[in-house]
Amino acid sequence: MKAPAGNGRVAVVAECAADAALLVAAEAAAGPEIAVICLRDDGEEGRAALDRALADASARGCEVSGRPRILDEPGITGIVKELRALQPLRIRVPDPDPTHTGWDTDRNCPVHDEPPGRAAAALLALDAARVLQRESATPVLVDCRRTEAATPQLPATSCPRYPAVTGWLTEGFDGRATAFLPSAAGVLRWTQPRPHGADWDGPELLPGPRLMPGLRVVRDLSGFAHLFALRRTARTDGGENVEIVHAAQYRSGHPLSPWHSLGSPNPGDAYKSRETGFPAAGFDAAGGVVVFARNFGHSVSYREQRPESAWTPWRHLSGLRVADELVTVTTPKGDVQLFARLRDTPGVVRWHRPGYDAAWTEDRAVPFAPRPGSLAAGPEPGTVVFRDLRTNEPCVWQSGAHAPVPLGAAEGEAPVTGVPGVRVDGWDYSLLVRSGAGGSCEIGAFAEGRPDAGVWWNGLAGEAAHGVPAVLRDRTGRVTVATLTEGAKLAVSHRESHAEGFTFGSWYSA
Incomplete structure (x- = not known):
């Protein structure tokens, strides 16, 4: 394409x-x-x-x-x-x-x-x-x-109907990077033909009949990329259903697995299934996956699959009414947590459990209110990043903290994402990436675990971003920032050193 x-x-x-x-x-x-x-x-x-x-x-x-x-x-x-x-x-x-x-x-x-x-x-x-x-x-x-x-x-x-795509740049099991983004006719994919190389193939349009224009990309413990989306299907009575679907990439550049239907939290009803929320998913330390979605009643439903086991039926979590904005994070202990923006009042509710066999607990005391469309998983385990509802300033919050930590740089609108473990002069930093004013791509960094010590933001000149830029730290320590330009081309920039500074090279079109 x-x-x-x-x-x-x-x-x-x-x-x-x-x-x-x-x-x-x-x-x-x-x-x-x-x-x-x-x-x-x-x-x-x-x-x-x-x-x-x-x-x-x-x-x-x-x-x-x-x-x-x-x-x-x-x-x-x-x-x-x-x-x-x-x-x-x-x-x-x-x-x-x-x-x-x-x-x-x-x-x-x-x-x-x-x-x-x-x-x-x-x-x-x-x-x-x-x-x-x-x-x-x-x-x-x-x-x-x-x-x-x-x-x-x-x-x-x-308020967008489908969430901005974050984490869409991922490293495969073989060390080659892949970029996934949604389009009108299906998922677009760019692939490195060789690990850590400068060349990219794509965009390739992956089959996916009547996928809606949103996408969730999640990497499992083995490095395989899993895609979650919504698909529209015709009903025999003339109506339409909206169902959650899942596919996986097990070999970089090769065909995806078939799209597998996970159904809907409200199956069998043409009215209710059409309001199925966009899925959020996360893998725990044991390799199990949990998929969440907002249901017709504006609460949360979930399905999960343990390794080598079948998917459970949809189950419902009673509690506060939520908007169609769900984000999962994996804690340092390997447990999956869910954050959901509230529907009827500014704020967020958190769902957590201490292990697969435990019951879910609803936490209504999360101390922040995000701007709609800005909630995302943070760079470090158990953290979320969001834009403050009043100030638009990006902030990070760690479960259990009394208050979020402001990160500065209130320009732009899209979510902020990042990666941990970026080594500089013997110290580990978390690297953030965001779309700034006018669509510019900007990076920020703070000492890992210490966002309160301050964030240094720098713009990467040369390319205006469409949507949310992505960042990847691969297994060799190489850091890559990618964005989609207004010409629908993948633009990529690499950190110039594996161990010194936060200087990135010139953008090049993939």
Whole structure:
């Protein structure tokens, strides 16, 4: 699959101009060229709202590509026609599976506080994006945004439907690195043809029928990469289910295992399964894996598999209602913990257990409130990193600590991730990576176990990042930072020394 030569154009696809205005407002960063496609004309009021949103985007530094386009052909055909003309790198659409606000007992169906045409338009746009990517053989990235109320302190458009992909750069069992990222038509993969080399093959489109545009990449104890995603399947009654699926890469550059369905926390119900939350997964010290997801009732469900055993059925954890933002961490003792952002109030709840056979305990005393979409596993075992809801400053928290530790550098929006064990002059450091202002890639470092001693942040000049940059410390101690550029190319930079300083070499396109 080739990378486009475009300039990072964003196509906003919505049912009407009023919906498009909400999605345009979500493009906070300066730089991208925005084009708008509406499935229908909703009149003067909707057009005026969109004009205001586009004017605000232009004032932020975005370029507006002509007047909004109204489809002259209905359905997927019309959307594909407009997308062919625009050739966007990114497509922004509403949430295809919005969460319910109540239940209609008379009709026996959920109640939503947004029009049904909004989700229907998103599904049409997703199908059209798949068509465009397959026929053009160029990556198309999709961003689904919630448009219902989310957190009182933030606009609704600040909440993505699918989490930003973190940890997408991983080392295989044979020492070769692989990068995985989601796209409209499936998972994109880049692979090193030889260990620790400078060359990369890709992007390659991996098979995965009707995968939704999100991805979770988890490495097991043996170094194998495991992928978790959501897949849409047709029902015999004409509806659709959304199910959690899992595949694994056992040899770098070779085909994935088949996508295996883990089902849904709410199986058998077309309404409830469509609201299945995005999965989070973690491996414990014994090699067992636990998969969590937010269920229809806004609590947490999980399945797990012990080594050489079958998957358990879905089980439910009662407790506080959570948002669709779950993160797992593995503690220094090798136990898996779950962190979930709360749905109804700012804050986080933690689930933990002392060993596989023990009961899960809900901890409601976690002392921080993250900005939606910013929660991620920290660089050291048992830690999480997040952006503070009030200040946007990245912070790290260790289970049992009285308060989180601020890390400085409040610019940017995406999660912050990192790796431990980076050796400098005989001392071990944790290395952080984040997307800064304007999409720049920045690295930070602190003495391992001592984030309170201060973090040094430095920008890596030369490439603007799309999404969350990734960092990998391989078994030789080599540190690699990777990002996806606006041209949908993988850009890679290596630390110049294995033992001295935090200087990185020039970016090169893989």
